[in-house]
Amino acid sequence: MKKSGWSKWVIGAASLLLLSACGADGGTKASSSAASSSSESEVTSGASQQEYTDPAELKDQYDIVIVGAGGAGMAASLSAKDAGMNPVILEKMPIAGGNTLKSSGGMNASETKFQEAQGIEDSNEQFFEDTLKGGKGTNDQELLHYLVDNSASAIDWLDSMGITLDNISYSGGASVKRIHRPHDGSAVGTYLVDGLLRNIHEQEIPLFVNADVTKINETDGKVTGVNVKINGEEKEIAGDAVVVTTGGFGSNKELIEKYRPDLKGYVSTTSEGSTGDGIKMIEELGGATVDMDQIQVHPTVVQDTGMLISETVRGEGAILVNQQGERFYNELETRDNVSAAITDLPESYAYLIFDNALAGRAKQVDYYKEQGVVVEADTIEALAEKIDVDPATLKKTLDTWNQAVADKADKDFGRETAMDYDLTEGPFYAIQIAPGIHHTMGGVKINTKTQVLKEDGTPITGLYAAGEVTGGIHGQNRIGGNAVADIMVFGRQAGAQSSDYVKENGK
Ligand SMILES: Cc1cc2nc3c(=O)[nH]c(=O)nc-3n(C[C@H](O)[C@H](O)[C@H](O)COP(=O)(O)OP(=O)(O)OC[C@H]3O[C@@H](n4cnc5c(N)ncnc54)[C@H](O)[C@@H]3O)c2cc1C
Structure with missing residues (x-):
């Protein structure tokens, strides 16, 4: 059923995925190319469809402002809505999905009901050890414990929303079959994004595209909302909490070269929106970063x-x-x-x-x-x-x-x-x-509550982050399948924690 607040823009996700497959210049070219190709995509793609909220519906105030509509942002919105909040998602590209849409393997999780049903013996400890070994022992171990301990419940949470990842295989660095994929073994990304969007529609969570967040606002040490450029117009949106889920910086050549001059000229697999905006905005507020050279x-x-x-x-x-x-x-x-x-x-x-x-x-x-x-x-x-x-x-x-x-x-x-x-x-x-x-493992520093931390280790009040924008969990090398686990586990947690904060401290 179409909700009145949703625009009639309908875009074939898979076609646009192809359009953005080569983007690596850190610019905003995709906005025009994807937008101008959308009508063509409608005709040529029988793939998943995405619908977005009409820009005219944008309000001045929400309980929680979520920046970036990849997997982490969408998961955060759904758990915030579950907690009774009124969240909004702002996405700078013409489609939702980010790198999540491109995810081609699956999601790692241990001690899941699907592993058990298939006779796969695994444990959270083994998942922890494999990941720590893959990360050369440099992973943030508190974050890693939280990830593995909550991975099975994230699989159940997705399943409860009709997103079933019950086809399990191997991925590099994993000692047992642990990577969970859609039933037919197809790529996880489009299936996951379709499923999350379907739930977002059903929950009537507003999701605006072409909405480029340029600044996180703060008053008296407390985050108060964001500035967004939408359809060429600058607006200030108030939020009792802000969740940053803007993804990594794999498509920002300048940042790659700054942190890893040896990778100059390397081709990139990442989406065009992966330009490190969230990291830059959080650094402006005094947020700490970790492992920025781990690419x-x-x-x-x-x-x-x-x-x-x-x-x-x-x-x-x-x-x-x-x-x-x-x-x-x-x-x-x-x-x-x-x-x-x-x-x-x-x-x-x-x-x-x-x-x-x-x-x-x-x-x-x-x-x-x-x-x-x-x-x-x-x-x-x-x-x-x-x-x-x-x-x-x-x-x-x-x-x-x-x-x-x-x-x-x-x-x-x-x-x-x-x-x-x-x-x-x-x-x-x-x-x-x-x-x-392929992936930027460094990013802003968070704790297990997804609060963004300053250099002195204290949280920035009202500011949360999850997904590839954050750093520490993967250490010096990410195991395949762990990023989707990261965005689901910590995206969900960011929605829940920001909701608790708003309930205790919001207006
Ligand atoms: C080709 C490919 C395949 C992969 N396959 C796998 C896999 O099989 N398993 C696995 O675990 N990992 C995989 N990964 C890694 C994984 O997909 C990503 O790390 C993960 O999806 C990141 O999710 P995210 O929600 O943090 O960010 P994203 O999904 O990248 O979403 C961030 C969103 O924020 C938006 N944004 C950025 N800046 C702004 C701004 N200023 N204002 C508003 N919006 C903004 C972006 O446009 C984007 O839509 C793969 C990555 C790639 C590139």
Whole structure:
């Protein structure tokens, strides 16, 4: 049912996702390109539809102002509404979703009802240990405990809203099957964003797009609202609390270069709105940051478009080979190590190799085929010729690998996970990949209540943050699947905590 306050702008999320796939300049180009393409998207995309609140409905005051409509912001809005609040979401891009919409793997969670039903033995301690190991022991351990301890209930919360992540697989750095995906194994992002938006509509939470928040206002040490530029007009919106969920800065070349000069010129997988605005606005209020130089490079990125090839492909059993047609590393090692192994190759790229059965288990492959990045051949030898690799060598590599799967022992590189399926069913596929910027692990400092902290460790009154805008939880290397866990667990918590604050201190 259409609510009166929602505009008739209808945009195919998947089409716009494609439009924003290459954005990495930190500008606002997408506003015009996406807006001008929206009518085309309506016609061409049978994908999910997004509707937004009519700008004329924007009020001067809300209980809670949420900045950014990615997964963290949408989760915060729903838990604030559950707590009886009147929240608003302001999103600077023409569509909601941010990086969340692009998430292609899934969400990590331990001790879930779905793991139990599938006989997967996992524990919150093991999830904690895997993540700490992945982050080289540098993760904020309090935040990490909160994340793992609340991951199963976040899965249940999503399920209660009709967002069911019951297909479980491996991801790099995880010792058991822990990454939760939609039932058909498809990408988590569009499914999650569709589901959250559906609930936001049902709850009549106002969500404004093309609403660029430029400043967080504060009076006498207390946050009082924001300034927003909407349809070219500057407005001041009062809020008893502000929740910042603006995502990371992977598309801001200047910030990347400032914190990591060595990553200058790297292609980025992140969405065009990932420009670090929230970090800058919070720093202006005296908020502290942590780990700003910890920028994750993902090993499997198509270089000319910045398109990510999901870790799911390796999680379902793909191998990596070099231009000689040989494996060179444990494909399921953490992202930083796999990236370094590829960069160290003389050619600085590699090929993901997989078979038809894997393509059936990882639905993302259909999309990669549509995008023209997948090389296909009926036999391994024919595939080798197409990618200019010696056919006999590639055949030998596949035979050795299939034997390792049968023996459950990878003598060459010690891989222990994602060895449930061999690669024997033609046609066979190859995708050329190399590392690209993928996630900014640093950000503003928060505590487990999602309060934004100053340098002295005290909170900024009335200010909350969650998701990729925050830092500390992933340490020096994020495990695949942990960012979606982060935004759901801490987005939900930010909605609840800001609501408690408003109830105690609001007008
Ligand atoms: C290609 C890709 C695939 C990924 N796959 C996975 C995966 O499978 N599993 C996993 O765990 N993680 C994955 N990640 C990482 C994960 O998707 C992100 O870290 C996470 O979704 C970030 O969510 P968020 O809500 O914090 O930010 P986002 O989803 O990025 O949302 C932030 C929103 O804030 C808006 N915004 C920014 N500034 C302003 C402003 N000034 N005013 C108003 N709005 C503003 C942005 O436009 C954006 O819509 C992937 C990332 C990418 C790029």
